[in-house]
Amino acid sequence: LLLERQLRKALANEEFVLYYQPQVDADSGRIVGLEALIRWQSPELGFVPPVSFIPFAEESGQIMLIDEWVVHAVCRQIAAWRAQGITPPRVAVNLSGCHFLKKSLVEMVAECLQNFGLEGRHLEVELTEGVIMRDVEQATATLADLKRMGVTVSIDDFGTGYSSLSYLRRFPIDTLKIDRSFITGVTKDADGAAITTAIISMATSMRLDIVAEGVETAEQMTFLLDHGCAVMQGYLFCRPAPPEEVTRLLVDGL
Ligand code: G
Ligand code: G
Ligand code: MN
Ligand code: NA
Helix, strand or coil: CHHHHHHHHHHHCCCEEEEEEEEEECCCCEEEEEEEEEEEEECCCEEECHHHCHHHHHHHCCHHHHHHHHHHHHHHHHHHHHHCCCCCCCEEEECCHHHHCCCHHHHHHHHHHHHCCCCHHHEEEEEEHHHHHHCHHHHHHHHHHHHHHCCEEEEEEECCCCCCHHHHHHCCCCEEEECHHHHHHCCCCHHHHHHHHHHHHHHHHCCCEEEECCCCCHHHHHHHHHCCCCEECCCCCCCCECHHHHHHHHHHCC
């Protein structure tokens, strides 16, 4: 297959790059986290967004190598910032479900951290709800191993999957990321506001951290602050940006 060959070449030739989007404490304006987002700059195809190749990479099995590249590249970047005297916040990586459920994941993460002299607390893993429910036993073991290492775990797109709420108690999860579709609705429709308010109050009572995704307007920000959610990610604060720009933001602030 053509795309399969192109992805193999992309890995070999370092055609992938990572952008980072800040997670901001809207009260203080401080950057409290970063999410790494992969981009493929192909000489033949041009700029290819992740939605156009991640699903294919998951089918072809190449996602394992891509995820490994991402974790490695993130650790390399964190180490580079630290070497420059910058203390970066925790960096979140999106891991594909098929990868998360492999036993080798924990070793791979541990090895990357060790290679760059980092600790688990430097890294966060983002998963979707469906991934955990697909194989509860394996997911439980992996989450426990990550927890022991100090790596935190957040649930991405929260509210859009199968929310068996009981799993939130059983699994060592640190953060819920409220899906962008609800945030878009908070100031527009009753459902968006109700669901967002319910997620915030549930997360708060379970002592989980919350991140609101896709915050684009000041009205959305105000709604979230008024309802007890201070950490936000979205175009209102910053688009995903290349490392040089993020370096500047970490030094000078937003
Ligand atoms: O900017 P955005 O188009 O980056 O990302 C689109 C989707 O691609 C997101 O839902 C995200 O989960 C996924 N994605 C982005 N970066 C990565 C990555 O490094 N690994 C995996 N597996 N998925 C990613
Ligand atoms: O992993 P996840 O599915 O959460 O990926 C986040 C996606 O949302 C990325 O594609 C990122 O570029 C995108 N994104 C981040 N902030 C905003 C925003 O404020 N508005 C919109 N429309 N998309 C956003
Ligand atoms: Mn994500
Ligand atoms: Na998301």
